[in-house]
Amino acid sequence: MVSKSQQKQILQLKQKKYRQKFGLFVAEGTKVVEELLASNWKYNSLFSQKDHFHPQAIPVDLKTMKQITHFKTPSPFLGVFEIPEPPIVPPSPITLAVDGIGDPGNLGTILRLCDWFGVDELICSAETVDCFNPKVVQASMGSIARVSCRYETNLASCLTALEKPIFGADGTGKSLYQTQLPIAATYVFGSESHGLSKVVNGLLEAKIAIPNLRSGQGAESLNVATATAIFLSEIFRGAQSFKGDD
Amino acid sequence: MVSKSQQKQILQLKQKKYRQKFGLFVAEGTKVVEELLASNWKYNSLFSQKDHFHPQAIPVDLKTMKQITHFKTPSPFLGVFEIPEPPIVPPSPITLAVDGIGDPGNLGTILRLCDWFGVDELICSAETVDCFNPKVVQASMGSIARVSCRYETNLASCLTALEKPIFGADGTGKSLYQTQLPIAATYVFGSESHGLSKVVNGLLEAKIAIPNLRSGQGAESLNVATATAIFLSEIFRGAQSFKGDD
Structure with a gap:
């Protein structure tokens, strides 16, 4: 009852x-x-x-x-x-951050990706959708139990304090495949409609793009969760090829 | 009115x-x-x-x-x-196929990815959600105008007739990062809950997995659209590094 x-x-x-x-x-x-x-x-x-x-x-x-x-x-x-107390997450070489992601399905999918690639914390700007939104919880498929979302009212100062190079996903940037993407760095993803905020843009070591193979004649952008998937794969692929998976 | x-x-x-x-x-x-x-x-x-x-x-x-x-x-x-007449799509080195994808958001996102990576056609098993479902159309963000879905009642015989090596995305497979993934090949993705159908499994040159960096302690699987994103990036990354994007 x-x-x-x-x-x-x-x-x-x-x-x-x-x-x-x-x-x-x-x-x-x-x-x-x-x-x-x-x-x-x-x-x-x-x-x-x-x-x-x-x-x-x-x-x-x-x-x-x-x-x-x-x-x-x-x-x-x-x-x-x-809702648990925010856990204390030990510092990690890689930091992932999202800047104003409004779609709950996308945030949940990004949490699932973090979980898959062993990233324990996601830093979220205050404008990002709440991670306990039912659709985020659903799309995370339980990864919310292992990946913690840390909401920061001042994302820019939080990222600066980490003292690591900051890379931003941006369609106008340098090709992902032609850039060294260190694991010891911060990667920031903005929303599909608004991109990265101006203040975060000002902090970037470089803007990085996933090249469009139709040279701009096809889709205008990728969904932010699929873009994050491609970035994480590219960042960790080097580390993985030595792991001997077979 | x-x-x-x-x-x-x-x-x-x-x-x-x-x-x-x-x-x-x-x-x-x-x-x-x-x-x-x-x-x-x-x-x-x-x-x-x-x-x-x-x-x-x-x-x-x-x-x-x-x-x-x-x-x-x-x-x-x-x-x-x-609904247009099915277009005649010229043969392409790469073939992408989906086997029983039920979630319309995933199919739409995969169409958007195909568009981004220049894949003009997606072969779909008959059980796959209809591409003119409103949620597929929405999630494709217009890519449905450029990527055509070809529904095949007999996916296995259709893939066999292409006479190309067939690779299947499967969590138990060989690491994606340790396998040559030729562009001239067929790649098949199954649903998250059911995987690839038995008959398609029997046709595979190899099963390919995106390694889990938590060694199975984290998320059990990835969303099929994010998995497709990682596969497409990995397949085309070699081709792109010669394109000179900067």
């Missing part, structure tokens, strides 16, 4: 102001909920359409799930989790 | 069976509609919330746009376009 007040609170958690007020967020789907539980994230309540999902899960039917889901189509599992 | 019957038809076009029945599909958003018009795709009707968008556009208000949009939030422009 889900009480009226529980239902109301769960639906309020769609909004950032209520997530901040209550210190809670919602995760849906088997994979995502399981990953958070496996990472020992504290839950406030768990709801399941199936038996034996978790000893503490409250059994609910499809109708109830439809009333509390944040999505068009409900998942069999929904968890209300506590 | 939009008549009741027009509104009904536009909303029916959310479904593949009606798109096939009427030979029409819907595109929304300034960028996507403009790209289709620029590529001389035939339209059946255009609707605009703003003046001077197009001489043939029917002016509508926000309320009307909300009644005909296929999305939660309407765009200022909506076009009903004719």
Whole structure:
């Protein structure tokens, strides 16, 4: 059973102001909920359409799930989790930052990429979508349990303080394939529509572009998550070819 | 003005069976509609919330746009376009194929990537989501005007007939960074949940993986669109380093 007040609170958690007020967020789907539980994230309540999902899960039917889901189509599992204290992430040679990414699917996909490439923290400008937005949590496919988002009101001064060369993804830059991309550096990605902010642009060691093979006759830009994928692959490919994967 | 019957038809076009029945599909958003018009795709009707968008556009208000949009939030422009005859695409050294991609956002993003890397055609298994699905059109950001989707009921025999080595993206494969990836080859991507179909698996020259830098302790897989991005970058990076982009 889900009480009226529980239902109301769960639906309020769609909004950032209520997530901040209550210190809670919602995760849906088997994979995502399981990953958070496996990472020992504290839950406030768990709801399941199936038996034996978790000893503490409250059994609910499809109708109830439809009333509390944040999505068009409900998942069999929904968890209300506590937003954790920001973890202390040990310094890493590579720093990844995003400057004003508004699309939650893109931020979630970037978190999944960070997880894949072993990047434990993503620095986000204050204008970037909240990482506990339900669509970010969903698109991260559980990687939010391992990659922490650090929101900085002054992204530029935060990046400067790291004292590493800063590279920005920018369609007008030098080819990615013709530039040494050190692992010990900071890489910043802006939104597709607005690019990098002026102040961040002023800090760059270089602008780096993924060359367009149609020489500008095709797509105008790439989706920021696919661009990040290509950058991460290119940055780490050298390190990996010595690892002996086969 | 939009008549009741027009509104009904536009909303029916959310479904593949009606798109096939009427030979029409819907595109929304300034960028996507403009790209289709620029590529001389035939339209059946255009609707605009703003003046001077197009001489043939029917002016509508926000309320009307909300009644005909296929999305939660309407765009200022909506076009009903004719599904074109499948174009004859000249043979290309590289062939890209997808095997059962169900998520429309992923297919649209892959089309945008094909466009960026100069791949004019994407071969799709019959189970792959319809490329005129509104979310595919949207995510392609207009690349659907330049990259054609060829649906094949028998993907395996179609790929065999190309007589090129076939490489499949698969998490259990050999590292992408330790394999020669020729441009003159076929690359197949399966869905995140089901992978490549058994019959396609049987045709592979090799399975190729993007190595997980957390050695399996992090994300279980990558989103198929970001995986495709990394593959395309890796395949074309050699060709590009001679192009002299700066």
